Amino acid sequence: MTKPAAFFQRDRTWHPPALTPDYKTSVARSPRLALLSIENSASELTGPVFGHGDIDPGDADLIRNYAHTGDPVGERIIVHGRVLDESGRPVPGTLVEIWQANAGGRYRHRKDAYLAPIDPNFGGCGRTLTDAAGGYAFRTIKPGAYPWRNWVNNWRPAHIHISVFGSGFAQRLITQMYFEGDPLIQRCPIVRSIPDPRAIEQLIAPLDMNAAVPFDCLAYKFDIILRGTRSTLFENRLEGN
């Protein structure tokens, strides 16, 4: 039988390790034993397929998708970019989901007790499918920084949580997007769980004035890179393996 293509091996030295003691919650939630490395089979190379019947076009507009009495408070922004693989190929038709705090740094979540107020017109989540070129765009409010329990005085930099699928379940990824120029980025133990500064820079979205809408909203650009797919040029296996 022909072997299916496989994904590029995930570079575990680029991603944060499981145990990062300065991010305290990771201490009891990190496996201590080595991961078992397995070659991709159909179970890893396939994954869920989503279509336009699953979501609504308005889901990508966080300024309007929960507005009841008017627009939410805060700095209006567009977040846009492309989902590409490690070979630079666009990943079309993939589901991108985001969630975030409101302009004051408060989440609409029953477990968030921060004193900043809920915004009655802001839900804080959105989703969309990438287009044929891998492009996506959301309209939202720039989230505020917020305090969290780690050390006594830890503050998360402004960030948007992003979930992406890709074509196979082994490409599944959740990350966070940060904003250019935020002095809290380098102070954050969650950001600093990533060992390589270049990998951190890749999570920082630049201001993109050419995508801003005059007299309406600013824009930030954020490209997301998923694992690439190996080309099976010559795949020989040792007999007996």
Add this chain to the structure above:
Amino acid sequence: MPQALHELKETASQTAGPYVHIGLAPGAAGFDIYRNELGHDIAGPHAVGERIRIEGVVLDGTGAPVKDVLIEIWQADANGIHAHPGDPRSGEVAPGFRGWGRVITDFDTGLWGFDTVKPGPVAGRDGRLMAPHISLWIVARGINIGLSTRLYFFDEAAANAADPVLGLIEQVHRRQTLIASLSLRDGKPLYRFDIRLQGDGETVFLDI
């Protein structure tokens, strides 16, 4: 300098955080926003095969249940077919069978559960059949990069013994961490699959 490969680097993972429900299961976070919240129905109404339920908890290194975890599920149907164009038989999948779902835990107890159909065996990379299994992907606050594992079935002892992935686990007793136990509830098969993130009985997690 040699030529450049011009490869990009995968975007680094960051924890899903405590409020992952807002993005991926907003109904559970306490508000309705989408017409259609994704991931509730894994198998759909028309799928053939045995209807089963799977429940468990995720335990941290101290033995406490992790109450803010989100788990995604990916599986083949009862004939071993994935609902994905990369599977040459995907056209045979029953309408409504997606094979994908996501569950969160009860915020008080940490218990999670889902209903599905028992998957059939799927060919492994070398063509050898893999025992029926469900792929799981676990994210939560404190988990820096999603954890991948597989759930196998207690009542598939012969297939499990021949499974090429279980067979790679060097410490034979650790293979049990991937095998869900079986009981009956109201006459319906109920599998139990507890995931231990760390320490005694640590679940085997996969680098896929």
